[in-house]
Amino acid sequence: MTELPTSTAKKLGLVIDLDTCVGCHACVISCKGWNTENYGAPLSDQNAYSGAASGTFLNRVHSYEVQPPMLRDAPQPAQLIHFPKSCLHCEDAPCVTVCPTGASYKRVEDGIVLVNEQDCIGCGLCAWACPYGARELDAKEGVMKKCTLCVDRIYNENLPEEDRQPACVRTCPAGARHFGDLADETSDVSILVAERGGFDLMPEQGTKPTNKYLPPRPKDAEPEYDILAPYLEPIANDSQGFVSWLDKALSALPGGAK
Amino acid sequence: MSLDQPNLDLSPKVSDEIRKTTCYMCACRCGINVHMKEGKVAYIEGNRDHPVNKGVLCAKGSAGIMQHNAPSRLRAPLKRVGPRGSGEFEEISWEEALTIATETLAPIRATAPEKLAFFTGRDQSQSFTSFWAQGFGTPNYAAHGGFCSVNMAAAGIYTMGGAFWEFGQPDWDHTKLFILFGVAEDHDSNPIKMGIGKIKARGARMIGVNPIRTGYNAVADDWVGITPGTDGQFILALVHCLMKAGKIDLDYLARFTNASVLVNLDEKSDQFGLFLRDAEGQPQVIDRRTGKLAAWNGQGVEPDLSGTHRAKGVTHRPVFHLMADKYLSDDYAPEAVAESCGIPAKRIRAIAADLARVAFDEAIELDREWTDFRGVVHSKMIGRPVSFHAMRGISAHSNGFQTCRALHMLQIILGTVETPGGMRFKPPYPKPATAHPKPHGKVTPGAPLNGPHLGYVQGPEDLLLQDDGSATRIDKAYTWENPMSAHGLMHMVISNAHAGEPYKIDTLFMYMANMSWNSSMNSGGVMQMLTDTNEDGSYVIPNIIYSDAYSSEMVAYADLVLPDTTYLERHDCISLLDRPICEADGVADAIRWPVVEPDRDVRGFQSVLCDLGARLNLPGFVNEDGSQKYKDYADYITNHIRRPGIGPLAGFRTGEKGLQGGRGDVNEGQIDNYIKNGGFWIEHVPENCAYYKPFSMDYQNWAVKMGFYDVVQPYIFQLYVEPMRKFQAAAEGIGTRQPPEHLRGQIKVTMDPLPIWYPPFEDGHVDPEEYAVHALTQRPMAMYHSWGTQNAWLRQIHGHNPLYVPTKIWEANGFKEGDWARVSSVHGSITVPVAHQASLNENTVWTWNAIGKRKGAWALDTDASEATKGFLLNHLIHELLPPKGDGLRWSNSDPITGQAAWFDLRVKIEKSGTPNEAQPAMPEIKSPVGKGPKDIAWKVGK
Amino acid sequence: MHPAPSVIIFTTFSGLGFGLLFWLGLGMPAATGWDAFVFFAIAYLGAVGGLLASTFHLGHPERAIKALSQWKTSWLSREGIAAVATLLIMAVFGGGLVLFEMRLLPLGWLGAAGCLATIFTTSMIYAQLKTVPRWNHWSTPALFVALSLGGGALLSGNFEIAILLLLASGALQIFAWMSGDGRFKASGTTMESATGLGHIGSVRAFEPPHTGTNYLMREFIHVVGRKHAMQLRVISMLLGFVVPIALLLGSFNHWLALIAVASHVVGVITLRWLFFAQAEHVVGLYYGKR
Numbered sequence A: 001m002t003e004l005p006t007s008t009a010k011k012l013g014l015v016i017d018l019d020t021c022v023g024c025h026a027c028v029i030s031c032k033g034w035n036t037e038n039y040g041a042p043l044s045d046q047n048a049y050s051g052a053a054s055g056t057f058l059n060r061v062h063s064y065e066v067q068p069p070m071l072r073d074a075p076q077p078a079q080l081i082h083f084p085k086s087c088l089h090c091e092d093a094p095c096v097t098v099c100p101t102g103a104s105y106k107r108v109e110d111g112i113v114l115v116n117e118q119d120c121i122g123c124g125l126c127a128w129a130c131p132y133g134a135r136e137l138d139a140k141e142g143v144m145k146k147c148t149l150c151v152d153r154i155y156n157e158n159l160p161e162e163d164r165q166p167a168c169v170r171t172c173p174a175g176a177r178h179f180g181d182l183a184d185e186t187s188d189v190s191i192l193v194a195e196r197g198g199f200d201l202m203p204e205q206g207t208k209p210t211n212k213y214l215p216p217r218p219k220d221a222e223p224e225y226d227i228l229a230p231y232l233e234p235i236a237n238d239s240q241g242f243v244s245w246l247d248k249a250l251s252a253l254p255g256g257a258k
Numbered sequence B: 001m002s003l004d005q006p007n008l009d010l011s012p013k014v015s016d017e018i019r020k021t022t023c024y025m026c027a028c029r030c031g032i033n034v035h036m037k038e039g040k041v042a043y044i045e046g047n048r049d050h051p052v053n054k055g056v057l058c059a060k061g062s063a064g065i066m067q068h069n070a071p072s073r074l075r076a077p078l079k080r081v082g083p084r085g086s087g088e089f090e091e092i093s094w095e096e097a098l099t100i101a102t103e104t105l106a107p108i109r110a111t112a113p114e115k116l117a118f119f120t121g122r123d124q125s126q127s128f129t130s131f132w133a134q135g136f137g138t139p140n141y142a143a144h145g146g147f148c149s150v151n152m153a154a155a156g157i158y159t160m161g162g163a164f165w166e167f168g169q170p171d172w173d174h175t176k177l178f179i180l181f182g183v184a185e186d187h188d189s190n191p192i193k194m195g196i197g198k199i200k201a202r203g204a205r206m207i208g209v210n211p212i213r214t215g216y217n218a219v220a221d222d223w224v225g226i227t228p229g230t231d232g233q234f235i236l237a238l239v240h241c242l243m244k245a246g247k248i249d250l251d252y253l254a255r256f257t258n259a260s261v262l263v264n265l266d267e268k269s270d271q272f273g274l275f276l277r278d279a280e281g282q283p284q285v286i287d288r289r290t291g292k293l294a295a296w297n298g299q300g301v302e303p304d305l306s307g308t309h310r311a312k313g314v315t316h317r318p319v320f321h322l323m324a325d326k327y328l329s330d331d332y333a334p335e336a337v338a339e340s341c342g343i344p345a346k347r348i349r350a351i352a353a354d355l356a357r358v359a360f361d362e363a364i365e366l367d368r369e370w371t372d373f374r375g376v377v378h379s380k381m382i383g384r385p386v387s388f389h390a391m392r393g394i395s396a397h398s399n400g401f402q403t404c405r406a407l408h409m410l411q412i413i414l415g416t417v418e419t420p421g422g423m424r425f426k427p428p429y430p431k432p433a434t435a436h437p438k439p440h441g442k443v444t445p446g447a448p449l450n451g452p453h454l455g456y457v458q459g460p461e462d463l464l465l466q467d468d469g470s471a472t473r474i475d476k477a478y479t480w481e482n483p484m485s486a487h488g489l490m491h492m493v494i495s496n497a498h499a500g501e502p503y504k505i506d507t508l509f510m511y512m513a514n515m516s517w518n519s520s521m522n523s524g525g526v527m528q529m530l531t532d533t534n535e536d537g538s539y540v541i542p543n544i545i546y547s548d549a550y551s552s553e554m555v556a557y558a559d560l561v562l563p564d565t566t567y568l569e570r571h572d573c574i575s576l577l578d579r580p581i582c583e584a585d586g587v588a589d590a591i592r593w594p595v596v597e598p599d600r601d602v603r604g605f606q607s608v609l610c611d612l613g614a615r616l617n618l619p620g621f622v623n624e625d626g627s628q629k630y631k632d633y634a635d636y637i638t639n640h641i642r643r644p645g646i647g648p649l650a651g652f653r654t655g656e657k658g659l660q661g662g663r664g665d666v667n668e669g670q671i672d673n674y675i676k677n678g679g680f681w682i683e684h685v686p687e688n689c690a691y692y693k694p695f696s697m698d699y700q701n702w703a704v705k706m707g708f709y710d711v712v713q714p715y716i717f718q719l720y721v722e723p724m725r726k727f728q729a730a731a732e733g734i735g736t737r738q739p740p741e742h743l744r745g746q747i748k749v750t751m752d753p754l755p756i757w758y759p760p761f762e763d764g765h766v767d768p769e770e771y772a773v774h775a776l777t778q779r780p781m782a783m784y785h786s787w788g789t790q791n792a793w794l795r796q797i798h799g800h801n802p803l804y805v806p807t808k809i810w811e812a813n814g815f816k817e818g819d820w821a822r823v824s825s826v827h828g829s830i831t832v833p834v835a836h837q838a839s840l841n842e843n844t845v846w847t848w849n850a851i852g853k854r855k856g857a858w859a860l861d862t863d864a865s866e867a868t869k870g871f872l873l874n875h876l877i878h879e880l881l882p883p884k885g886d887g888l889r890w891s892n893s894d895p896i897t898g899q900a901a902w903f904d905l906r907v908k909i910e911k912s913g914t915p916n917e918a919q920p921a922m923p924e925i926k927s928p929v930g931k932g933p934k935d936i937a938w939k940v941g942k
Numbered sequence C: 001m002h003p004a005p006s007v008i009i010f011t012t013f014s015g016l017g018f019g020l021l022f023w024l025g026l027g028m029p030a031a032t033g034w035d036a037f038v039f040f041a042i043a044y045l046g047a048v049g050g051l052l053a054s055t056f057h058l059g060h061p062e063r064a065i066k067a068l069s070q071w072k073t074s075w076l077s078r079e080g081i082a083a084v085a086t087l088l089i090m091a092v093f094g095g096g097l098v099l100f101e102m103r104l105l106p107l108g109w110l111g112a113a114g115c116l117a118t119i120f121t122t123s124m125i126y127a128q129l130k131t132v133p134r135w136n137h138w139s140t141p142a143l144f145v146a147l148s149l150g151g152g153a154l155l156s157g158n159f160e161i162a163i164l165l166l167l168a169s170g171a172l173q174i175f176a177w178m179s180g181d182g183r184f185k186a187s188g189t190t191m192e193s194a195t196g197l198g199h200i201g202s203v204r205a206f207e208p209p210h211t212g213t214n215y216l217m218r219e220f221i222h223v224v225g226r227k228h229a230m231q232l233r234v235i236s237m238l239l240g241f242v243v244p245i246a247l248l249l250g251s252f253n254h255w256l257a258l259i260a261v262a263s264h265v266v267g268v269i270t271l272r273w274l275f276f277a278q279a280e281h282v283v284g285l286y287y288g289k290r
C-alpha cells in the first residue's frame, strides 16, 4: 500500500493565504477538537495542567519575521507573517513510501495521505521522512497522527452540503484557508493559486506538495507622497483665506448659494 | 503489494444532537453549535446562521469543551476557614451560603446601603445586575468599563452616539481604505477578522497604526509603528492636512454635525463657549436660505458653516470656525509632531493625501433615496469609503478620551460615519449622550436608589458629590477628578475601600473579576489591601463575597464564594438593554441556555441574585405577598418588564397578530422560541435607512417601533462637546459648583470641548530619560484574560509570555536568546524572560496580557510554566502616579473618564541573571479544587 | 535528531552482529562445534539484541510483524525482511556447524550476502532521507557497511582484514564528517525555502506555534555544541579506530584483542551518538533551529 498511486483522480488540498492569516490559532483548535472526537484515536495531551504541557496537534501556526533589504539606502520595517502548517498531502509523499507496514497511504481517489491507525506500529519513520513536520506520534496511543484533510467531513452525508469541508477551513475567521481540488484548473483554489502566485514549501525536497501557499502582498508600499501631494494642495495660506474658500465652496454645494 | 486501501467510513455520525447557544469564551458572543454525544458535549463549532460569527469560531470558542470540563471549576459554595488569601475553604450548602449573604447584607440595606460595593467585572448582564443594585439602594455599582475602555465608549457616545464594537463597525463590504488604531484583538474578535478577510479578498487597503506589528497589524498593508500615547498628535496632524487642503465633507459637516452650531465667543460672558440657543433651548445655526438664525433641526434648514452672528454685542460663530482656528495652526502640522510620534512628516502627509484621495475620488453612491430629519430628501446615499476602527491602544492612556474624540472627529470631517464604506452603527446605537440616563446616587436606607447608577453627565450639576464636596460613590466616579466617568472606576474600589476614602464600606461583593491579579494595577498592593487588618485583627475591608466559576486568584481572597456554572450550563441573556450582539444591518439579541446540566453543586449567579434579591426583599424581586418574584434568571428573562412592551429580550414577544420583534408583551415560550431559532433573534434594518441612521426619519421611526427609544430623536454629531466646556468654565470660576483648587488647572487644559492632545500624565511624573521605554501588553488571540490558562489546549499555545524587546534595546543590552531582564518602573520591578522582535517600535517593549498565573490557582500544578516563567506587567503599574512634590498623588487615569491608563507605563530595562522563576513570585495559594489530571485524551463518543 | 539510546544500540550492535555473521558465513574463521557456538552466540546476541532494541521505540511493538510487508518501497521493511531471512539462513548454517560440524558453504555465502544486504538496508533507512541532508549521501551506506564488516572482522579475529577495514572506515568517517558538515547548506533547504518568504527578505522564526514542546521538537531538534562535537569526534576516532588498530598491530594477546573490541564498540557507540545528534532535520528550520 505504501506504493504511491501513479496518479490520483483529484488532488484535494488546502490553499493558505499568508496575506490574510492573522495568526489566531482558530484552525489549530478546531482541528484538535474535530480530530479528537473523530477519525482514529483522540489527540492526547501530556502534562495537561502542569509544567511543560505537550500534546498532539495536526495543524500548528508558526510566525516569522522577515527583514526586507534596504530600499534606496533606507532601512525597511521588518514584517511579521503568520504561518499555519499541516500536512501538504504531497504527490510524491516520502512519508508514505518509507512506511514499513502500509499504514501510511495516499488515497487514489483524491490524493489524501492518511494513516491507518490499526496497522501503524509507531516507528516514527514517516515523520522522519516528512520535511514539513506534519506528522506527530501520539504519546498516549503510540500511533502516528496527521492531518486527514478531514476525510470524515468532506464526504460526510450526515453533514449539510456546505459543511462538507475541513474543520479548519470552516472555522477560519479571516477566510485565509481554502479547500478544493487542485487537479482541476477551473476550481476556485486553482484560480486563486494562479492569480496570486501560489507556491510550494521546500520545492527542492521534491515532494510536490498539493497544498499551496499564497504569498503576502507587498507591504509598506505606500504611495509616494510626491505623487499624492496635489491632494493636499493648501486652499489658502491663512485663516482669512480659508474662510473665503469656505464661502466659495459652500455656495457650490447642493444647498445653493447664500 | 496492491494499492488496496482500507475501507473508510466517510460518513460517520457526527453527533446525536446539536444544541445552539452562545459562546462565552470571550465577550464577542458568537453563536455556537454544541454537538452532543451521549448527553455530553462532544464538539463545538460556529453557527452559520448567527449574525455575529456566521459560522466561524476562534480558537477559544473551539476550545470551549476544555473550559467547560476544566478541573478548575468550583464545585460548591465555599466558606473561608483559613486567613484571607490562603485559599483555605470548606464547602458549604447553598442554604448556608445564602443565609450568610443575607445576614451580611440585610443590615447594610436597612441602615447604610452605600456600605455595599457591588462590582460586577466582565459582566454581560449589567442591565440585570444594576437593576438588583438599584433595588438594594447602594450607589456603589459598576462593571469593568472603567479599567477597560470607557474612554473609547464615552468619547464615542458624547461625540456621535457610539464608538466601535457593540456600537459600530466598518462597512466591511464597501470600504476601500481601512485604518486600525491600537487594536490587538478587541471584543469584536471574529467580526474584525472576517472583515479584514473581506477587505483582503477585495484587494482593499489596510493600515495598522500600532507600536507592535503582530496579528491584525501584521497583515496590514502598511504599518505605522507609532510611539505610544501620541496618536492624538498623529490624528490631529491628519485633520490639519485635510482641513488645510479643504479635503473635508462640507455638506456633511454642515448638515449632520454641530460644526454649524453657533458658539458664544464673548470671553467675558458666562455663556462663553456655550451654544447660542433659542427659547426652547435648541442650539442655533444660520440658515443659508435666509441668512437668519434657525434651530439646528428646523424643517428645511440649510445650516451654514461660515456665518457670523452678532447679537447684543456678542459675536457667535459656528463651531467650524473654532475648528479652523485651532487645527489650521502650524502646531498641528505634521512637521510639529513627527518626532514625538516617531512618524516622518512626509509619511503623515502621504496618509492624509491617501485618505483624501479615497474619500473623495473614490466616493461611492448608492441609489437609495432617503429623507433626513429636516425633511430634506436625498436622492442618493453618498459614501466616503474610508473607515477606521480603534480600541484600547488609543483609549487606555491618560489622554485617551481626547484621542478617541480626535479619531471620531477625523472620521466625521471626512464624512465617513454612517455613510457607505465608512463606519456604521449597530442598532440600538447610535444613541447620543442626551438619550442616555444621567448618573444617580441618592441613597435612602431600606429603599432603592433614585435611578440608574451610570449615565452621561451634561455638566457640573450632574456630578455625584456630597454636600461637603466629597464623592458619593466609593470609586469616586462623577467627581471633579473624572467628571465623565460613564462606566465607574472598578479599579479604584479596593484601594478606596481600604483607605476609607471617601468612606468605609462593609461588604465588597464582586462577580467575575480577577481583582487580586490581572485586572488590578499594583496586584501585590491589592493583595495586601485585601488582607490588611485593623488593630483589633479584623479585616480593613470587613466582608468579601465573590462569585466565580473557576478557581481564580481572586477566589482566595473571598470570605464567601458563590460558585457559578460554566457558560454551557446556565441561562443568560444578551440584551438590547445592555450590550447587544447587533450588526450594522440588523438588531439582534441572544441567549444562553443550559445545554448541559451542571454536575456540581453550582448555580448560575443571576439566578442566585434572584433568590438573594427576594431574601433581601428588594423591590422588583418580590411579589406583593413578599414571595420570590423570579424563580430563576430564565423566569426573569421571560417575565421582567422594563418599560411597557420592553423586556430583556426583544425577539418573539407577544403582539396582536402573534409573535413579533421589538415591543410586545411577555411570551412564556420566549426562551423556547430562541432555542428553536438557534439561540438568537435578529431583525434587519430597512434598506432605505441602513445608512445615515441618526439623521434618517425612516430609521428614527423604525427605532421607536422597535423600542430602542420611545420618541423620535434625531441628532447631529457633537464635534464640539458643550458639556466639556461647562466643566472647563467651572474650572475658570463660572457657576456655583466649583472644582477643588488643585484640579482647576488640569480641568482647564484637558476638558477642551474640541479634541486636543496632551502628553500622557506619566511622562510628567517620571523621568523620561531614565524610564525611556514604553511597556505595553496585548491580548493574545487564543486566550481570554486569565480564563484561558485552565484550558488544556489553549495553554499549550500561550503557556508563558516573554517580554518582546526591539532590536535597538536588544542589541544595546547584548541580549541573547534565553536571557532574562530586570524591568523597572518608578513603582516596582520584575525579572522576566526576554525575546527579540524587529517589527516593533524601537522604544517599546511588550508582552501578552494575563498569561502569568499565581501558584495554586486554576487547578494547575505548582510547576506550571504560567507560574514559573509567566508574569504580569501589572506589578509595574500603580493606580496612583508617583509623588511629584506637590503633596498630591495624582491618579493614573484619564482625567475626564477615569479610565485606567495602563499604556502610559514607562520602564527601564537591564540584563539580569537567570532566576529560578519570574519575579516577583507570590507565595502559593491552596487550591480549593485540587489539581488537574496529568494526561488527557478527551473523546466522548467511543 | 534525537540520539535515542534504542537506535544507537540497534545500529551499533546489529551492525557488529551482522558484520560478524558475514565473516562466519564466509567461513572466516572456519570454526565448528563449541567455537562456532560462541561465535554465533555473540553474533546473534548483537544482531537480534540490536533488532529487539529497535522495537523499544515503537508505539506498537506487538504489531512489528506488519513491518515486513512493504518491501517494494520501504527500506525499513526491506531491512526487516533481510534481517529475518539472514538470521534464518545463518541459523541453519550455524546449526550445521555447531551441531553437525557440517559446512554448508553455499548457504554461508548466501547468509553473508544477506548480512551485507541487512547492513545496507539498515543504512538506507537513514541514507534515503532527504530531510536529513547529512545522511542523504552514499557515504552513509558505505560507512555502515565498512564499519560493520570491520567490527565483524575484529570480532571474528580476522585481524589483518580488520586493520584494513578499520582504516578504511576511519577514513570514510572523516570524509563523511567533512562532506556532511556542509551538506545541509548544500541541500538548498533554508528558512527561506521552508517558508517561501525569501523573496521578501531574510527570515527569522518569531513565535513558535506553542510555548511548550512537542513531538517534532523532541524528535528532530537536538543542538550539539560545536566544541562538544569536536571533542566527541576525536574521542570516537581514537576509541573506534586508533586504539584497536594500535592494539592489533602490537603482539597478539586475547586480552588485548578484547580491549580492542571493547574500545571499538565504545568508539562506535560514540560515533552513532554523533551520527544522530549531529544530523539536522530540515523541519528544525520551521522552529528557527537546526
Ligand SMILES: Nc1nc2c(c(=O)[nH]1)N[C@H]1C(S)=C(S)[C@@H](COP(=O)(O)OP(=O)(O)OC[C@H]3O[C@@H](n4cnc5c(=O)[nH]c(N)nc54)[C@H](O)[C@@H]3O)O[C@H]1N2
Binding pocket: B121, B122, B144, B147, B148, B149, B511, B512, B513, B514, B515, B518, B519, B520, B547, B548, B549, B550, B551, B552, B553, B554, B564, B565, B566, B567, B605, B777, B778, B784, B785, B786, B787, B849, B850, B873, B874, B902
Ligand atoms: N497589564 C494589563 N492589565 C490589564 C489590561 C491590560 O491591557 N494590561 N486590561 C484590563 C482590561 S481591559 C480588563 S477588561 C481586565 C480583565 O480582567 P478581569 O476582569 O479580571 O478578567 P478575567 O481575567 O477574564 O477574569 C474574570 C474572572 O471571571 C471568572 N469567570 C470566568 N467565567 C465565569 C463565569 O461564567 N462566571 C463567573 N461568575 N465567573 C467567571 C474568571 O474565572 C476570572 O476569575 O484586565 C485589565 N488588566
Ligand SMILES: Nc1nc2c(c(=O)[nH]1)N[C@H]1C(S)=C(S)[C@@H](COP(=O)(O)OP(=O)(O)OC[C@H]3O[C@@H](n4cnc5c(=O)[nH]c(N)nc54)[C@H](O)[C@@H]3O)O[C@H]1N2
Binding pocket: B026, B027, B148, B149, B181, B182, B183, B184, B185, B186, B187, B188, B189, B209, B210, B211, B212, B226, B227, B228, B229, B230, B231, B390, B391, B392, B393, B394, B397, B776, B777, B778, B779, B780, B781, B782, B783, B784, B785, B903
Ligand atoms: N482573545 C482575547 N480577546 C479579547 C480579550 C482577551 O483577553 N483575549 N479581552 C477583551 C477585552 S476585556 C478588551 S478590553 C478588548 C481589548 O482589545 P484591544 O483593544 O485589542 O486591547 P489590547 O490587546 O490591550 O491591545 C491594545 C493594542 O493597542 C496597542 N497600543 C498600545 N498603546 C498604543 C498607542 O499609544 N497607540 C496605538 N496606536 N496603539 C497602541 C497595543 O500594541 C495593542 O496592540 O479585547 C477583548 N477581546
Ligand code: SF4
Binding pocket: A020, A021, A022, A023, A024, A025, A026, A027, A028, A061, A082, A084, A171, A172, A173, A174, A175, A176, A177
Ligand atoms: S484560523 Fe485562519 S487566520 Fe487563524 S491562524 Fe488559522 S489560517 Fe490563520
Ligand code: SF4
Binding pocket: A086, A087, A088, A089, A090, A093, A094, A095, A096, A113, A129, A130, A131, A132, A133, A134, A135, A146, A207
Ligand atoms: S506533508 Fe509530510 S506527511 Fe504530508 S504528505 Fe507531505 S511528506 Fe507526507
Ligand code: SF4
Binding pocket: A098, A099, A100, A101, A102, A103, A104, A115, A119, A120, A121, A122, A123, A124, A125, A126, A127, A143, A144
Ligand atoms: S509510524 Fe506508523 S505510519 Fe509512520 S512509518 Fe511507522 S508504521 Fe508507518
Ligand code: SF4
Binding pocket: A030, A031, A032, A034, A035, A058, A059, A086, A087, A146, A147, A148, A149, A150, A166, A167, A168, A169
Ligand atoms: S484539514 Fe482537518 S485534519 Fe487537516 S488541518 Fe484542517 S482540520 Fe486538521
Ligand code: SF4
Binding pocket: B023, B024, B025, B026, B027, B028, B029, B030, B053, B056, B057, B058, B059, B060, B061, B062, B189, B190
Ligand atoms: S470570539 Fe471566540 S471566544 Fe469570543 S465569543 Fe466568539 S468564538 Fe467565543
Ligand SMILES: [Mo]
Binding pocket: B147, B148, B149
Ligand atoms: Mo477590557
